[in-house]
Structure formats: C-alpha cells, structure tokens
Amino acid sequence: MSDDATATPVAVAPSVDTAAVRELLGMMKATLGQLDQTFRTLNEQSAQVKSLGPTMELAVGQLSSLRHQIHAQEKKQEVRVEEIRRMIREDIKLKVADEMREQIRKQVPLEIAKQAREQIGLQIRDVLPVSLKTQAKESRDYLEEVKHALENSEARRKNSVLKPSPNNLADGLAVVLKPDGTKSKLYPANLRSLFAYDYGKSKELVQDFGLHDHGVLEKNLNGFMAHIGIRFFLVPVPPTDATKTGGGAVLMPVSAK
Template identity: 25%
Template sequence: MSTVTSFHLGVPHSLSMRPTLVTPRPYSTRPSLKEKPKIPSIIIPPTPINTCSASLPPYDKYAPLVQIQLQPSTITPPSSALSASTASTSTSTLEPDMTRSCGEGGSPTDIVAIAELFATLKKTVATLHTTFDRLGTQTEKLAQLAPAMKADQQANFCAKLENQIVSHENTMQEVRRLLEDTIKDSLVDHLKSQVFGAIRESVAKELKIQIPEKLREQGKAHQREIVEVQTNLHNSDARRHNASLRSPSMTTEPLRPLLRPLPSALQSPAYVSKRPWAAYPSMATAVPSPMTPFPGVPTPTPLTLKVPALMVPPGSNQVFELIPPTPSPLFPRDLGSLFALGPDAAKRLLQDYGLDSTASAGPSPSIEKPRAKAPLTKTGLNTPEDSPKREEDINKFMAHIGVPLLMVPAPKPKGHACTSTSPSPKNPVENLSLLIVSNN
C-alpha cells in the first residue's frame, strides 16, 4: 500500500525540484490501529530567487501539484523517545535537502525558519507528552494511596473516640461515687439530728412524768454544790502553795491563782444551754443565761446554796450545765506584780473575788493594826488619799490568797516633814518605798 503526499512548491518551472520524503507523525497520542493518519499538505509561498523585480507572479503560475510516492510503514504508538528520534531524523533529513535545494536554487531564509519552528514544536509536544505521562502515573499512585490513607485516618479516629469514651465513663463513675458519698453523709447527719431530737424530746417527756420537779431541783442544787466543793478544793491547794512564799525577797516566785466564786441566783447565772437559743426565739428573752444576762448585774456576793428559780423554763426540754469558774484575768503572776498593782487594779481584783462588799469576811486582827497608825498613812504612795486604801486592798487580797505578808508604809525622814505631800518626779524610788513584813 502506498501513500501519496502532495506538496505545493512555490518554485518556478525553470528551477529543478527534488522531492523530499516526509514521514507524517500522527497527532493523537495513542492512535487506533484501524484509523489511518491524514496526509498533510504543505503550501509554501513562492519566493523569487536571483531576481530584483518587486512584483510577484500570480499564484496560478506556480509549479503544479507534485505527487510523491511514499513507501508503506507500520504505525507504532508514540513515545517520548520515538518522537524525539523521529523529529530529529525528520529535521536532519529535511534540513540537508532544503539546504541542498537552497544551495542549488537559492531558497529564502523563511523556509529554514519554518522548518526550525516545526522542529521546536515537535520537541515541545514530546516534552508535554512526557509530562502528561508522569502526571498520569502520579495520579494513578495517588488514586491507589487514597483508600489506604482514608483507612488509616478512620482507624486513628476510631481509636481516639474509644479512648475518649473510656475516659468519660471513668469520670462519670468518679462523679457518681462522689455524689453517693456526699448524699449518704448528708442523709446520715440529717437523720441523726432528727433521731436525736426525737429521742431527746421523748426522754424529757418521760423524765418529766417519772421524776418530780422537787427531785430535779435537788439534783441541780447538788450539781452546784459539787462545783463549789471543787472550787474550794482548788483554792485551798493554791493558798497552801502561796503560803510557802514567806520572804519578801521572793518577788519572782510564781503565785498560784485562785478561782472566782460562782455567781448567786440574783446575778447572771453560771448555766449554759447545750442548744442554741436561736431555735427557740420565744424563750430567748425569758430565760437568762451568759448569752442573754440580766441587765445591770450587781457586784458578786457571797455564795449561797439556793438554786435559781428562773434557771429552767417550765415545760422545756433544755439541758443546762454549770460554767466552770475561772481565775480573774487581773490575778498577778508573782509578788512583784502584786506589789506593783495600782488602786484601780486592786479594787477590781477585790470585786472579782467578792471581797469588797460589807457581807464579806473582814480582815484579820493582824491586818487591822496598820489602820490604827494614822501618822504612817502619809507616805507619798500615789496620792495621800489613795495610798491607805490601796494598801488595805492589797493586804486584804494577800490574806485571801494565803500570802503571809503585810504591806506597811515606810515612815518619812524628819528632813522632809515640811515638804509637800505630792509625789516628787525626781525621786520616784523614794515615793514608792514600802515596808513588807511577815504576818506571822
């Protein structure tokens, strides 16, 4: 089978023409074996050679159509290497022929330029073909890798989701246990308070029925007596210790404090309720206690065994307890602090222990002796009016706590008999001179 290639050559008849074998290249990258490539026709415009005329002959006078017989060849699939070799072969085959024809007939430079353009286009097409082949290969690889990547992502997502579900379940279990413990504790406390309240009320009702009022008053009186006996026992031990301080030079020896006496029935009672009064607002003002004492409490008076009549309201189930007595906050630490007490501190100390009232026991005869010595009262201690009262208060307090000493004012020297009785700021030691003697 032969193919006929037709060329319109723009060369005059006077010039000898030499046909050139051109192998056509199919335009499709992958042509089918059933399809036949089309025969290209190249029309090259004429160019005058060795002429100086400006006018060109008409197109009808050009050389007639030349038919070239081509040998049959098999069509092979295109490839980058085959395309490149074919292009180079065609170019190399065409260029010598054109060069030879140009050499023989003097062809113009446009034909060479067109041939070079075709060669460049062929190289470009070959390069694009190679690039498209690479892109297709990479696309196929990506298409193969996409399912694997999606499977890995789904596996990772499932693992993370399972871990999160497990952590949420653990947190819920901890919260559930915490809520159970909290609710159980609150319910137990609430039930205990309710049960204890019900038991207390029922026991109070039964005690009121079973125990008469007189017997309960006797029990309260015995309780107060027990507290008083314990207080007296403690004070006796403290007096025995304080009686061992027989020397006035033992000013740094510590004194053992005595407990204050219990208040009487007419004063603020020494009972405290185990229940807060806020739960019983109607009884908060009717029942006196250390939380709601009587207004205008008088000074302490000697102890009595009489039970307060308004200690427990009638029909109430309150449980009262006696407040244990405590020492006075003004109680001196040692003899030096005792001798340095001022008139106001000494008076308040006597009031705390109930020693400044007329019902209290009077001082011993040994303490009354300094009172008869009127000339010794003007000693310059504090002021002439307060000095004897202060000494009497301190002597009374020392006799109460068991200290066997007596404070006696020191006499003034004769040279200062006519001086003023006010204290001298230049000699404070002389103003505070005292004479401490033993009471035995």
C-alpha cells in the first residue's frame, strides 16, 4: 500500500460569500453614522436649552406676576359688582315702595266706590226684587201689547161693518195683527181674495194667527173671519159635508143673527 493511500485527508475550508460580508459591513457603517448624527443633534439641542435657561425663568416669573395681577383685578371687580348689586337692590326697593304707595293711593278710592256700588246693589235687590231694567222692559212689552190690542180692536170695528154683498167683496180688509204684533204675509187684501183660498192656504192662515185648524175649508175661513171682526159666515151650497179641499162645493156668505 502506498503512502498516499494511508495519509490523513486534509480538511477543506468552507467558501465565504464576500459580497454578503461587504453588504453587512456597509449597513453597520451606515447605522453608526446615523447614531453619530443623532448624538450630535441631541448635544446641540441641549446646548440651546441651556442657552435659553435665563429667558425661560424670566418668562415664568412674568407669567406668575401676571396671574397675581389678574387675580387682584378679579377681586376688585367682584367687590365693584357686589356694590353695584347692593345699590340696585336698594334703588329697586325704594322705587317699588314709591310705586306701591302711589298705586295704593289710587286704588283705595276705587275699591271703596266698588264696594259701595255692590252694597247699594244688594240693598236695591232686597227692596226691589225685580231689577229696574227688567221692569222697564216689561213695561215696554206691556205698552206694545196694549197698542196692538187697540189697533186690532179698531181693525175689527172697521171689518164689522162689511156686509155679505157682492158690492163689498172688493173692499179692503182692515189689518188685524198676529199675536206677536206683526202682519201676516197670508192676510187677504179683501173678501174676494179670502174666498178664493183653498183648504191648504186656509190652514196656513189660521195657524199663522194661532187659531184652530178644523180640517174643513169653510170652518177655517169662518173662524178667521170671526177673529178679524166680520159678522157673517160661509156655508157650502148644496149643504153637503165639505172635504179637506172644499170638496168642490160653493161657499155662500150668510149674515149672523
């Protein structure tokens, strides 16, 4: 066996990536450079702060003095405001008192007059249970009733002279007023107009005067004529029972005995 066959093998060193090493070294160098710049910046800022030290202390002192001045001014303002408030309260009290005195001075006579009127009114009601105003209205109403009664009486007197003659049918009828003192819109102008009424119109006429509706034409007309003072009445010819529309019968005036 030869020497070469028995010799110990020699270890082979691993290969190194030089490009990667160079890149890593470059990065480390850049990082160191950044740190160095940061330290320089901090030193510069510290120096600036130190250089501003007296100025900062002066500013703090000025601010403190200003705060004291503001506080003192606020105290003075509060005292002034309170003084103004006190003066206002006192002035308001005096003004209100003056106004109340004046109001009381004016109100007392009014209140006395009001109570006097109320007492007089109570005494009058005790003496006169019906008020004067009511009595006056009742008196006026009574006078109107008397006036209407006199007018109706005169109208009935004039109507009473009418005779059941063809010559009198066109003579005007004196107006007898309704119970409320007004003239009826259905009031006939004369006997001819009255005798031309049918049952329906005669019913409206008697109801307008508050008279009884007999349900028969001639009875309604006779009732109305008696109410207005006429001294004759109507009878159907031939003498048969009339219907509610008159039954077509002819009505003839007959003098009352």
